[in-house]
Amino acid sequence: xxxxxxxxxxxxxxxxxxxxxxxxxxxxxxxxxxxxxxxxxxxxxxxxxxxxxxxxxxxxxxxxxxxxxxxxxxxxxxxxxxxxxxxxxxxxxxxxxxxxxxxxxxxxxxxxxxxxxxxxxxxxxxxxxxxxxxxxxxxxxxxxxxxxxxxxxxxxxxxxxxxxxxxxxxx
Numbered sequence: 001x002x003x004x005x006x007x008x009x010x011x012x013x014x015x016x017x018x019x020x021x022x023x024x025x026x027x028x029x030x031x032x033x034x035x036x037x038x039x040x041x042x043x044x045x046x047x048x049x050x051x052x053x054x055x056x057x058x059x060x061x062x063x064x065x066x067x068x069x070x071x072x073x074x075x076x077x078x079x080x081x082x083x084x085x086x087x088x089x090x091x092x093x094x095x096x097x098x099x100x101x102x103x104x105x106x107x108x109x110x111x112x113x114x115x116x117x118x119x120x121x122x123x124x125x126x127x128x129x130x131x132x133x134x135x136x137x138x139x140x141x142x143x144x145x146x147x148x149x150x151x152x153x154x155x156x157x158x159x160x161x162x163x164x165x166x167x168x169x170x171x
């Protein structure tokens with residue numbers, strides 16, 4: 001440790017001596033202040049060199065902090081995807097409610113590159129008149145997609161989100 005400290009002090013002293021010699025050799029003109037700046041940077045680099053070596057050392061932070069950097073990166077990517085999808089879902093909800101529909105939920109699925117919407121699932125609550133009970137036709141064994149009833153919603157989603165009609169599901 002003392003040997004390293006001695007080498008560090010010797011390096012600083014040699015840098016200062018070299019800088020004094022260079023300053024004495026340069027004539028007094030406009031470029032002298034630029035040379036002094038470069039010499040100052042050189043002395044600062046020599047002074048901080050031991051710290052730079054320590055900071056440049058390749059520590060294994062996953063064992064130091066007991067966490068895995070790959071897991072953190074994956075979690076961060078998932079959080080970005082969740083925020084992106086949540087933003088799209090909120091925007092779709094606003095647009096559909098502006099049309100006067102009561103939306104129960106929106107589910108958007110995107111591809112892994114966040115480039116295309118893979119699927120949009122909507123559930124529209126048709127309880128606009130609670131006193132009137134409407135009897136609906138029930139098809140046993142298959143889910144009914146109500147795209148025909150809500151063609152205005154489908155057209156907005158196709159135009160605004162560049163989604164193909166077969167990727168839109170309304171229940």
